[in-house]
Amino acid sequence: MATPTASAVPAAPPSLSLPPSQFARLQPHAYLLAHLSPPPASNQPSIRANGRAPAQFRVTSANSGSLTHTNGSAVVRVGDTTAVCGVRAEILHTDDIASWSVSQASSGNTHKRRRLGDLGGKPTEESDDTYADAQDDEDRAHIQDLNLLVPNLSLSTGCAPGFTPGAPPSSLAQSLSHQILSLLHTSRLVRADDLRIWYQPPNLGREDLERHNEDEAMDVDAGPGAAGLSKPREIKAFWVLYIDVMIISLAGNPFDAAWASVLAALRDTKLPKAWWDIDNETILCSDDVSQARKLSLRGFPIAxxxxxxxxxxxxxxxxxxxxxxxxxxxxxxxxxxxxxxxxxxxxxxxxxxxxxxxxxxxxxxxxxxxxxxxxxxxxxxxxxxxxxxxxxxxxxxxxxxxxxxxx
Incomplete structure (x- = not known):
């Protein structure tokens, strides 16, 4: 009786199992569900497909001052999502604001009502609260109505599949830009007083007629009604902050990374010393880096x-x-x-x-x-x-x- 040769032995049937990478592409819901809810006999914890626990955030790193031609910059990486933010400051003259004279008149009436209220015998706490509310409304109006904060987010080419060169701004980029602007206004992160450029008119007495230099004509730290000054300060210009965010790598959750980069860049932002030159009727800025001042941000909001x-x-x-x-x-x-x-x-x-x-x-x-x-x-x-x-x-x-x- 002849023995069967090796070629006559039937081969084992091929395996029907799929590699994890193919399983994740073909059945994504089932793949993630298998990780989050493993069989009880396996004694495995509930983890996600990326190896994190459900409540665990990705590893985050940040670096500020990465861009040299900006007033402030930062790079934030959350997992494989990376956002770069640069802040540029430009000067907006009040002469270029069409409604500036009207807003100043209404603001002056508010301060006048407060002074009349104090003279009329109203409680000091009430008048102070009213004045504080008026100041908050004025700060909010300056930031929002004058558009002193201008964020713009863009998704760089190749940050994720589907973002090709020459394509118009995506709806995701426009939505994220609007979210950042809304959060800047809601959190009131930037103080309006940091963006104001003041001018203190001098007392034109006999000895003060020729005192129009920058050190005596403008005092940033002095408040209205300072000692020895009969004329109130005037706002001659504002700083406008252009906040540009670029997502150079997109791997989910771009808003948290973008907002963290904005917060880090604003913390790194320095504005040069600026004053009103009465002789040339223009704003001048100092080149001395040591005279630049940082923004005094309000709070530390994290998304x-x-x-x-x-x-x-x-x-x-x-x-x-x-x-x-x-x-x-x-x-x-x-x-x-x-x-x-x-x-x-x-x-x-x-x-x-x-x-x-x-x-x-x-x-x-x-x-x-x-x-x-x-x-x-x-x-x-x-x-x-x-x-x-x-x-x-x-x-x-x-x-x-x-x-x-x-x-």
Whole structure:
């Protein structure tokens, strides 16, 4: 009886398993679901496809002063998402503002009403509060109405697939620019007084007729009604800050990286000493770098973004991938996870997103203040979840403050 040859032995059937990279492309929902909800017998923790825990943010680094031809700059990298921000300052003369005379007249009436109120016997605290409110309204009007902060975000060619050279600005870039502008106004990060260029008219007495030099004609630190000055100060010009942000690498969550770069660049911004030259009737700036002054920013707002992954979007694969998996969170029959700092892969699998901007008081108590909160795309996040997100954002604030202060 002849023995069978090696070629006659049937070969083993090919394996039907797929490599993880192909599984992630073919069935992205099922792939992420398998990581977030592993079988109980495996004793593996719930992790994301990128290896992070659901509440874990990506590694962040920052560097300031990277651009030489700007008043301030910074580079912030959050994971593989990198944003570069440069701040350029230009002078806006009040003579070029069409409504300046009208706004000055209304402002003068407000100060006049306050003085008349004090003379009429009204309580000092009430008049001070009224004056403070008027000052806040004036600061807000100068920043917003005069457009003293002009952010612009662009997505560089090749930062992600789909961004080709010569293409018009994408809707994502325009939306991020609007978000940055809205947050600058809401947080009131930049003080209007840092952007004002003052002029103090001299007392034209006998001995003061010829005193029109820069040191005596303009005093930045002196307040209205200073001793020995009978004429009030005048605002001759404003600094306009052009805040240009470029995303050179996009791997998800561009807003957090862009806003962190804006905050770091503004902290690095220095404005040269400027004064009004009465002889030439123009604004002059000093070339001495030591006389430049930094912006006195109001607060330290940090943005933290989150997304919601819903397992029901992969319901067709759930019975095959995790037939007996534990459900860490249930709302009726829904299984969901809230993911901090989502990357590009996770953003494509989520519909509901939330962004919290928080700050902490500097009075020693460390109380968390919610500067802005946005949520869109669904209704899964409830009140309990928002409390957890605020707590996570407060921890993120501590990390980012330490990173940006050291850059």
């Amino acid at each position: 933290s973004s989150f997304c919601v992954f819903d397992a029901d979007a992969a319901a067709a694969y759930r019975a095959v991938v995790i037939p007996k998996a534990d459900e860490p969170k249930r709302r009726g029959f829904k299984q969901t996870w809230i993911l901090a700092d989502p990357d590009g892969y996770e953003e494509g699998l989520s519909q509901e997103r939330a962004c919290l901007v928080v700050d902490k008081e500097s009075n020693g108590q460390g109380k968390t203040v919610i500067v802005k909160m946005e949520k869109h795309g669904g209704w899964i996040i409830d009140t309990e979840d928002l409390r957890q997100l605020v707590s996570m954002s407060a921890q993120r604030w501590d990390e980012m403050k330490q990173i940006l202060e050291q850059c």
